[in-house]
Amino acid sequence: PALWAAGAVTAVACLALPLRAAAAHRAVRVHGGRRDAASARASRRRTVAELTAVALALGAVETLRRRGATDASVGLVSSAPVLVGVVAALVLVRLHPPALRGLARPAGRLRGAVGHLALARAGRTTVSAVLPLLALLTAFTTAAFGGSVLAGVSDARDRAALYAVGADARVESTGPLPSGLSDRLARVPGVRSEAEVSIAHQAKAADGRQSVPVAGVRPDAYAALAARTGLGEFAGGELARRGARDGPLPALASPVVAERFGSAPFAVRMEDGSFVTLRIALVRERTPAVSGEEFLVVDRAGLSAEAARPTALLLSGDRLDADALRRQAGGGPSVQLRSEERARYVDSPLQSGAERVYTAAVAAGAGYAALALLLSLAGAAPERAALLARLRTMGLTPAQGRRLLVLESLPQAVPAVAGGVLTGWAVVRLLSPGIDLTTIALAGASSPAGRAHLRADPWSLALPALAVLVLTVAVGVGQAWWSGRRGAVPQLRAGDGP
Structure with missing residues (x-):
């Protein structure tokens, strides 16, 4: 069949022009x-x-x-x-x-x-x-x-x-990060800035039946990271506590959490057993610290000393050296790079x-x-x-x-x-x-x-x-x-x- 098809194509290509000329000149x-x-x-x-x-x-x-x-x-x-x-x-x-x-x-x-x-x-x-x-x-x-x-x-x-990563690189541990790790990672070539985050994945509402991840951040550094990544941009001053220290702490929430708790103050029990009163002031679809549809982001200054200890570092920079980051992090914390995560999809x-x-x-x-x-x-x-x-x-x-x-x-x-x-x-x-x-x-x-x-x-x-x-x-x-x-x-x- 291939030879017949090739022959037919050749015949059509060779005869098309003569036949057209003959048809055009069949009559004067x-x-x-x-x-x-x-x-x-x-x-x-x-x-x-x-x-x-x-x-x-x-x-x-x-x-x-x-x-x-x-x-x-x-x-x-x-x-x-x-x-x-x-x-x-x-x-x-x-x-x-x-x-x-x-x-x-x-x-x-x-x-x-x-x-x-x-x-x-x-x-x-x-x-x-x-x-x-x-x-x-x-x-x-x-x-x-x-x-x-x-x-x-x-x-x-x-x-x-x-x-998935939240930044160009993410260093995270199940417990508090070692002291001095942020300074060591800041000296790695390519790292421009970092944002310390304390993440409590098992924080619960006051009734103890619903858990929601709570991320404690420094508002200015975290707002700059959100602006660079385009994940839930906000002004750092909107997350900082105003007024009396015993008042509710402003929180940034996902739409699902905001619908669940509303705009009234509510209490949240952290993983260390301490309680903090929050009031949802901002609603964003995404945030760098936590992936998923449920999260709360608050100012670390309003948390207890134990709950405010950083458990994750979100790093920004160009051409980050994965080996150098892992050497500085040691064997405990996990190191996740955005470039490596992207390569997994192919x-x-x-x-x-x-x-x-x-x-x-x-x-x-x-x-x-x-x-x-x-x-x-x-x-x-x-x-x-x-x-x-x-x-x-x-x-x-x-x-x-x-x-x-x-x-x-x-x-x-x-x-x-x-x-x-x-x-x-x-x-x-x-x-x-x-x-x-x-x-x-x-x-x-x-x-x-x-x-x-x-x-x-x-x-x-x-x-x-x-x-x-x-x-x-x-x-x-x-x-x-x-x-x-x-x-x-x-x-x-x-x-x-x-």
Whole structure:
């Protein structure tokens, strides 16, 4: 079957052009007018094909949004971005000729003939010259979707590691930490700051039936850590005790704990047997010291001397040395690094294989866009070279020739770039409700950061667009330079040119 398929593809490729030529010349006809892109009208067959593609894309997107990326909809996940890109390309091809006609009129009133000539030539190309827009937009959409998936996976792993550790590094013990450990760890290269925390995991409400983790912190240092990590930011002064020392201690609570205890003061029995009266003053979804849905954070100054002894250190810094931290911590406390926690999420064939697939999709999309643009520009190269040769005989300077070729290419590249960025963003927004990246991003089924959502990545949208614009300008400048180097005589032979 493989040999038969290869033979069939070869036969179609070899016979397509001769058969088309024979069909076009089966009857003698008077030469008709040139079908310019700015004046051609779409046929009924093309309209029906476009409406069919629109219906397929709408069906794929709606099914994916309702059912999600289940095993039965794997084909939809892979085909929906391409279908949306094809539909956007068809819309752009429809809008391209009217836009050229609209720009040609005001360009004719500008000083100089280069701009008007470039737009006029862009509108007088054949209808097939706008077909690379289809390839460019489809490639842009594929690259943007794949890049957004990879960015979403990386972001989900970063957030999961941050939620699990609470900082760049965490040194924790079941009991109080050794004295002087904070000073020793502060001297480790890469450590910028640390926050001491005393965590009582078995603190209970006054009735003794409900336990809730209570973290005692220094408000200013802990507020700075929360601001750096983005986990429940607050002002340090809001957690500090005000008024009489026998009054309730302000506390930062999770929404679950805040709903349970309300805003009235309540008593909590710590693990050492002491009691402390708290009043919930702040509510945050996350906090660095404790992971989970239930926690209380209070000022250590309001706790007893035994309960205020630090049991954990949250360290911030760049390129922390895990071996040096473990040597300074000794054999008792456990040392957990955010970078090591993140590396744990990439330990299965599913994660690595999915990343390779989407990386290949991004590379293929970018390569396909570049190839489509280069083939389109290479097909028009002989005609452009002849045009430059003729215009040089009428006084066109080399700089004007370069500007003419660049401006002639931009009416095709700029709509493709703008449409590609908009389509890539729209595809991600349309498909994100039906795609869960948690399984791809994390090795386990559960994530401390919750569900990993698909979000549009600005770099995945901007880099292909900038690459196409740079490639378009570079090809135009290079072609003008090469044509000027060859000279005008070979291009002015009788019978050559359009």
